[in-house]
Amino acid sequence: MQIPAEAAEIEPGHAYTWRISFPDLPADPGSRRPASYNQAAHLAAACSAHLSDRPPPFALAIACSFELTSSIDLSALEGALLHLIRRHEVLRTCCRRTARSVSIHVRTPEETHLERVDAGPLLSRVATRAHLHELLRLVDPVTGPLMVAGAIVREGSATVHVVYDHLVADVLSAPITVADLARVYEDLVHGRRPDPAPAGSYLDFAREERTHNLALRAQDEQLQHWRGFLTDGGEHPPAFPLDLGVRPGHVHPSVNRTRTLLPGPLTDQLETACRTSGGSLLTGLLAATAATLREEGGPDIYRALMPINRRGQHRYSRSIGWFINAVPLAIPAPRSASLASRLALARAGYEPARQQADVHSVRAQQLLRSADATSEVHRPVSFFSYLDFRTAQGAEHPSTRTATVHAWSSACNGSLLWFHRNHSGLHLNSLHADTPLARQTTDSLAHRLVRTLLSFSE
Structure with missing residues (x-):
């Protein structure tokens, strides 16, 4: 957890x-x-x-x-x-x-x-x-x-x-x-x-990744999803869509909190409902997050960066390192739609992003925006992550079942949403700016998100 x-x-x-x-x-x-x-x-x-x-x-x-x-x-x-x-x-x-x-x-x-x-x-x-x-x-x-x-x-x-x-x-x-x-x-x-x-x-992975990405050019087909994301109004990095009370250019201290969204049986029930409607727990979470943010005053399209694990199944599958690339998501949040329709929209937003995993976000930014890596470090970034710790590499050892993971940062201007599943249920670990409005906003978001997930399970 x-x-x-x-x-x-x-x-x-x-x-x-x-x-x-x-x-x-x-x-x-x-x-x-x-x-x-x-x-x-x-x-x-x-x-x-x-x-x-x-x-x-x-x-x-x-x-x-x-x-x-x-x-x-x-x-x-x-x-x-x-x-x-x-x-x-x-x-x-x-x-x-x-x-x-x-x-x-x-x-x-x-x-x-x-x-x-x-x-x-x-x-x-x-x-x-x-x-x-x-x-x-x-x-x-x-x-x-x-x-x-x-x-x-x-x-x-x-x-x-x-x-x-x-x-x-x-x-x-x-x-x-x-x-x-x-x-x-x-x-x-x-x-x-x-x-x-x-x-x-x-x-070795880093060298291979650089070799592949340095061969890319701005007009390459591999950058089509990134081009579309930026052309359609997406920022890089995308900003968290709700007001967190952060001051432009100011670095805010961070606060880190974990909430249990659903216990194990209700998580299983949600997954079954999503699969029955043609989706998965991941696309259900994407659809629910998009819908909840819109109901909290956010836009009709939820935009965020999502980390994708690049280890693969063979040489690097049990390796320590920063094997993550962030891909851009754009998930529509219709005001009225069936669960099947919401899941289809989430899947349509996720699959093209997932297929961009070998195009590194930094390289895409260099090619399409000519920006450096530190030019926007104070932006209130929007970040969505989902992990199932039950199936992660290493999870087969009994010691991992009760192990805990801690992520710490001295500062954060946005809101990073780390959804994760383990044997006890579905949880949300969030890292966000430590402002009164950010605490109020993330509390309200989490409470409404639970209601949305439960409605998907019915």
């Missing part, structure tokens, strides 16, 4: 933290790697913020928390963490500031070590939550580190945290991390040798 760190329920215990340690010697010149489109945009925004003494706008830290039960072997846990870092090349990257930007370098597995720090006892849930929040705030794409880990150890159990800067991981990296760590920890505790094979490297 994806929840804010402030909502985490972590039992007290003795805290330990780990940070990656590399040799003091400078990285080999051949270790430099080109940044992916996502990484380049992230670093550009972060560098701009550092230079102006602002918190990095829209920069995210992503963490996962899970439980180990039985007496904890700290050496085995440390070994599992080191195995994870050596297995996934992107976790061995470090950033170095240059005169104009930041360069990315990768270290070898042999150069990579961990430093353990005894952080002492945490005697209350307030203290454990504060500790997790502190870990989230440690990572930084410009100054580093890009990853930290921690454990709160008790007699017979431990809560393990792994925190990534978004530069090296996405939300789907969380269940992969949990499954990898739990599996290798079990192997080490029982004297088994973990699988030494490296995972498919995100850095």
Whole structure:
């Protein structure tokens, strides 16, 4: 389940933290790697913020928390963490500031070590939550580190945290991390040798993605959906359609909240109703979000960016990295229509967008708008995401069933809607500007959305 760190329920215990340690010697010149489109945009925004003494706008830290039960072997846990870092090349990257930007370098597995720090006892849930929040705030794409880990150890159990800067991981990296760590920890505790094979490297994926996208030209057929989206009045990035009370040009602190929209049985009922009417739970959520926003005073067409997972089913399927591309959605919200009609409109808006997944949003913007990655970082962005954690890579391991994911940002001017499903039901994690109007608007939106989803289920 994806929840804010402030909502985490972590039992007290003795805290330990780990940070990656590399040799003091400078990285080999051949270790430099080109940044992916996502990484380049992230670093550009972060560098701009550092230079102006602002918190990095829209920069995210992503963490996962899970439980180990039985007496904890700290050496085995440390070994599992080191195995994870050596297995996934992107976790061995470090950033170095240059005169104009930041360069990315990768270290070898042999150069990579961990430093353990005894952080002492945490005697209350307030203290454990504060500790997790502190870990989230440690990572930084410009100054580093890009990853930290921690454990709160008790007699017979431990809560393990792994925190990534978004530069090296996405939300789907969380269940992969949990499954990898739990599996290798079990192997080490029982004297088994973990699988030494490296995972498919995100850095290789980034190179392949750039090669494909650099060959694109503005007139190419592959950009047809992007051209249509922008020609029909779509902005890039699309703005959240309701008033959040944000001041133009001002960077607002963010607030992160999770609500359960439907329990498991009602989620199953909604999915059945959507399938019976020719759709799916995803198209049902798209149609419901579009209809709800219109009823709250929004437009007749809901426009948003939607993240698409680019791992595929083979080489990168169990790899950690930022394998996400954002595609533009335009979902009509008719004032009166049957469920089947709404789902058909949602599907017609989603399918062409999904087929654009290999055209990166940054490259599309470069070709069609000639804009740089940081020109609109203060816009109140509209963002729609849906994940089914029951079927994500890594979900087969029992430790992922009760694991939690945390996304943290120091600032946000829009509203990011992360819908997710797990074994307990359908949930909405939202990150939005921390203004009184934004809180009121998102509360009203969530309440009306529940009513809309229930009406779809009837």
